[in-house]
Amino acid sequence: MALPVVVFLLALIALGAASAPDCKELVKPFMPEDPKQVFGKWIYVMGAGDPKQYHKALESLKSSWIDLSPTSSDQTVTLRWRDHCFNRCIVGEANATISGIATTFRKNLSDHKGHILQTCSDCLLWTDTFRNGDVTGRYILQFTRTGKIDPKHVEIFKKQVGCLNFPEDYHSYDGKTGQQLSKNLQRQSFNSHRVEILPWEMSYLSAIVFRSSLFLD
Ligand SMILES: *[C@@H]1O[C@H](CO)[C@@H](O)[C@H](O)[C@H]1NC(C)=O
Ligand SMILES: *[C@@H]1O[C@H](CO)[C@@H](O)[C@H](O)[C@H]1NC(C)=O
Numbered sequence: 001m002a003l004p005v006v007v008f009l010l011a012l013i014a015l016g017a018a019s020a021p022d023c024k025e026l027v028k029p030f031m032p033e034d035p036k037q038v039f040g041k042w043i044y045v046m047g048a049g050d051p052k053q054y055h056k057a058l059e060s061l062k063s064s065w066i067d068l069s070p071t072s073s074d075q076t077v078t079l080r081w082r083d084h085c086f087n088r089c090i091v092g093e094a095n096a097t098i099s100g101i102a103t104t105f106r107k108n109l110s111d112h113k114g115h116i117l118q119t120c121s122d123c124l125l126w127t128d129t130f131r132n133g134d135v136t137g138r139y140i141l142q143f144t145r146t147g148k149i150d151p152k153h154v155e156i157f158k159k160q161v162g163c164l165n166f167p168e169d170y171h172s173y174d175g176k177t178g179q180q181l182s183k184n185l186q187r188q189s190f191n192s193h194r195v196e197i198l199p200w201e202m203s204y205l206s207a208i209v210f211r212s213s214l215f216l217d
Contacts (some may be wrong), residue, residue, distance in 0.1 A: 023163035
């Protein structure tokens, strides 16, 4: 074989190997043995949205945390959130219904359905789709107990985001100084773009509920 052909074939093999590390494994829904693992406070670390305006909305998030607590029903979890975005603090509460791996809740007129994914220990990874009339979109949001995350887990998150075809320039929050973008190339749009998004859509960002957690040791 001519050298270019060999190189080409090797490149194909390499590509195949790179995409192989199993998207299927990486984005498997996670159902914890003990739902208690998911209760309590979680701090937002990074996320991505789709389509673009929801992705951009994450730029406005200076900080965010959620708190999940059980109710008298196994099928219901109370979600409280506090988002610092658009230069104000948005607080809210919703009851979410759990059915199998799926969790649904309604925030104003917006219906959400999602589930948690496998992730690091002491981490919570949530993805969902939502619909409000004709508007639909989806998010993936990574939380941890401390607001910090190991760089190697960021790498896994990036793969998960890729597997699910979210924009790859995920947004991250460093836990101190406010929202930061993962890539410099985003800086320009960060400065020039005024996000046109309604507060209810924003407060949704942490309006998330789950049954479970991601203690995958
Ligand atoms: C959630 O359910 C509890 C118990 O049924 C109820 O007291 C509370 O008002 C509900 N919260 C919301 C936001 O609907
Ligand atoms: C969402 O709920 C808030 C508070 O309950 C209310 O002020 C706001 O108008 C609602 N937004 C929509 C779009 O229904």
